[in-house]
Amino acid sequence: MTARRLRPYFLSHPVVVLTNSPLERILTHPYVSEQLVKWVTELGEYDIQYEPRTAIKAHALAEFLTETIQLKNEDPWKVYVDGSSSIEGSGVGVVLISPTGEEIKLAVKLDFKASNNESEYETILAGLWVDRSVGAVELAPHMSSVIPKLTKEDWRVVIINYLKEGKLPEVPREARKLKLKSSRYVLIEEVLYRRSFAGPLQRCLSYQEADYVLREVHEGCCENHLGTHALARKVLLGGYCWPNVLESAQELVTSCDSCQRHARLQHRPTELMKAIVFSCPFDQWGMDIMGPFPVAPAQKKFLLVAIDYFSKWVEAEPLARITEGDVLNFLWKNIVCRYRVPRRLISDNGRQFQEAKIQA
Template sequence: MGRDVRIEVLNAPSVPQHQVLVIQTGATSWTEPIRPYLSSGILLEDKAEARKIHHKALWYQMHDEVLFGKSFLGPLLRCVDADDANYVVREIHEGICGLHVGPRMVVAKIMNAGYYWPGMHMDALKEIRKCDACQRHAPRTLRPQNDLVPVTAAWPFQKWAIDIMGPFPEAPGRVKFLLVAIDYFTKWVEAKPLAHVRQRI
């Protein structure tokens, strides 16, 4: 039985490059060094910065004067500035079809919608923390408000605590108090019902 490796060569992209949503974008800031390099090959005079831009530009592509980010297995992602990024995060998180999900799901939905900008996760997290509905309906934590103080006991029955509880409703034998002793190490409990508690000074 021979083992065949089948290779399919695609001569054209399987996904049309223009299948992204379009929004009004303002003046970009983080795309300023990349955009002139891709459109006309202009680099900065600083050699180190020029090398960084040259390497960054491999992940981007200009098409009809719009900057797109390349993704590994998906279509091109439209690059947006900070104002549009905040709008996109708010619309996906709490918009008409918003689900009020966490930042990782919001970023996945943004990329599925066809948008990209650096720092998507941090921007999504900041916007989600401002959401009033998420803060009101968040699940309550069951953790204690204060730090737990551990009780150190090296061996069983080294440290005991004794307390008197009551008065309770009267039980048979006219007992209405309870003397309780507990071991700190094993949590062993001993209890004795009492009818009277006398205080000595």
């Protein structure tokens, strides 16, 4: 799974695997088992080098110290980080508060183009760098992008108020609906989650946060530009949810300029097909002109065809030329005189079928 997701990086750089297991001998053995064939084929396109893992004294000493030495418990340093990205540039901000109350502020402007998601990553790295510089041991991070901000218009407010304080609407029917709906939600550390059917808890997002998550998955640093259903499924599997996930994904995909420019052409009709209703035989006919065919006796090379929609009965007559008069004579002789005046005639609206007497 890692090789598939990081395929561009694996193809552009050599990969060194440090292991004490004989992986290279197993994968390059001429008699590889059938279960390993697909892995050997899939990993064969990468430049993978297997090296034995040697004992490093510094690593061994660090592990020994970590296991044996216990640091004194102290109050954690509070770290507040935030990042933003715009057309003019990207930047990150870090505020570090010591256990005694001193504040250390840092603002960094990124010298490369970054998305909102990438600026958040740089924010975390900057915060860790500042913590390491001051010698902080225990941290309490606070990211502005994950702090829940509830407003009256937020769909989560009603559910959170019921789970925290037991508030219910005054209307009994609405109160019963809220109780049933809230049974699928749980509140953990002031954050609302929804219980999924077979997966982990899904974090509930506001519509503003949902738009940010959708755009990062659809056109973020990876720029997958997934379709509607694939985008909605990936967001749900990622552990996020909000009302009308599929409709939000469809709205984003249809408004994406790149998707509209490079998407496959749709040959489906723009509206639903409508069934043609007919009540009795010889009540509705379809007409069309076929040809020209190879010339037959009497210079006849066209075929005028009429089909009854109910019984599929066919009436046809060869003609040397197709005019309004020929079509009118065909209708009178082959349809009106034999069956009756049809209620409806369906054609391709060619000029031969636009005669005033035919339209009447």
